[in-house]
Amino acid sequence: xxxxxxxxxxxxxxxxxxxxxxxxxxxxxxxxxxxxxxxxxxxxxxxxxxxxxxxxxxxxxxxxxxxxxxxxxxxxxxxxxxxxxxxxxxxxxxxxxxxxxxxxxxxxxxxxxxxxxxxxxxxxxxxxxxxxxxxxxxxxxxxxxxxxxxxxxxxxxxxxxxxxxxxxxxxxxxxxxxxxxxxxxxxxxxxxxxxxxxxxxxxxxxxxxxxxxxxxxxxxxxxxxxxxxxxxxxxxxxxxxxxxxxxxxxxxxxxxxxxxxxxxxxxxxxxxxxxxxxxxxxxxxxxxxxxxxxxx
Numbered sequence: 001x002x003x004x005x006x007x008x009x010x011x012x013x014x015x016x017x018x019x020x021x022x023x024x025x026x027x028x029x030x031x032x033x034x035x036x037x038x039x040x041x042x043x044x045x046x047x048x049x050x051x052x053x054x055x056x057x058x059x060x061x062x063x064x065x066x067x068x069x070x071x072x073x074x075x076x077x078x079x080x081x082x083x084x085x086x087x088x089x090x091x092x093x094x095x096x097x098x099x100x101x102x103x104x105x106x107x108x109x110x111x112x113x114x115x116x117x118x119x120x121x122x123x124x125x126x127x128x129x130x131x132x133x134x135x136x137x138x139x140x141x142x143x144x145x146x147x148x149x150x151x152x153x154x155x156x157x158x159x160x161x162x163x164x165x166x167x168x169x170x171x172x173x174x175x176x177x178x179x180x181x182x183x184x185x186x187x188x189x190x191x192x193x194x195x196x197x198x199x200x201x202x203x204x205x206x207x208x209x210x211x212x213x214x215x216x217x218x219x220x221x222x223x224x225x226x227x228x229x230x231x232x233x234x235x236x237x238x239x240x241x242x243x244x245x246x247x248x249x250x251x252x253x254x255x256x257x258x259x260x261x262x263x264x265x266x267x268x269x270x271x272x273x274x275x276x277x278x279x280x281x282x283x284x285x286x287x288x289x290x291x292x293x294x295x296x
Contacts (some may be wrong), residue, residue, distance in 0.1 A: 034058070
């Protein structure tokens with residue numbers, strides 16, 4: 001047991017407050033800048049006092065950056081990635097733990113090894129697959145057996161499917177679900193078999209309810225991960241209507257020859273960071289419980 005002393009208490013609070021200041025100062029700076037007019041933001045140093053232009057800057061950022069469509073795209077992408085990752089990982093871990101088939105250990109090791117391959121490493125082959133015309137075989141067969149010149153085209157570029165599908169595989173989620181399933185007593189599985197429950201019934205009525213805190217924690221992690229994606233949406237989207245919020249925010253950053261409207265750019269940053277903050281706040285209790293508790 002750690003003995004409490006005045007010196008230890010002082011050091012504890014000192015480092016906690018220091019951490020809060022380091023993390024919170026950029027956010028506070030952003031909020032202050034978003035309330036100031038352009039002439040005040042352009043001063044060096046910038047006045048560290050709240051202004052009265054917050055709603056004006058928010059409205060200008062919303063209209064100039066088309067943030068409504070972009071935030072919606074990011075929300076749909078993050079939600080799809082979250083649901084896809086959890087579903088695929090849950091089924092994969094369930095298969096690895098509860099089904100006895102050949103090479104299942106090799107399958108798990110193969111999945112686990114993909115942790116060493118981030119999106120940036122496999123970005124080019126993933127893009128090549130997404131850009132393939134899936135209707136090319138149909139065009140070839142029609143052109144081969146008829147005189148009709150058919151040129152149908154369908155790929156994953158500039159689509160929600162293209163934004164979501166390549167990112168739904170997760171070795172981390174699969175590993176976490178597998179480790180949790182290994183802690184579930186075997187008696188539950190045996191009792192389900194005696195009651196005549198099918199494997200999917202066992203998954204739906206027993207394993208998923210037991211995993212709800214883990215799922216809640218993963219929802220927060222994967223939503224923030226999906227919402228903050230930059231490289232993949234930048235590569236796969238060319239249509240302005242499919243641009244995500246992070247890319248749209250980058251486009252609002254003043255360039256060398258632009259008017260330095262940092263107040264508008266930072267107001268846009270506040271709007272862009274709002275959805276993940278709300279998800280974290282709403283799921284905070286379940287997130288912490290999923291990280292520290294193990295429901296049985």
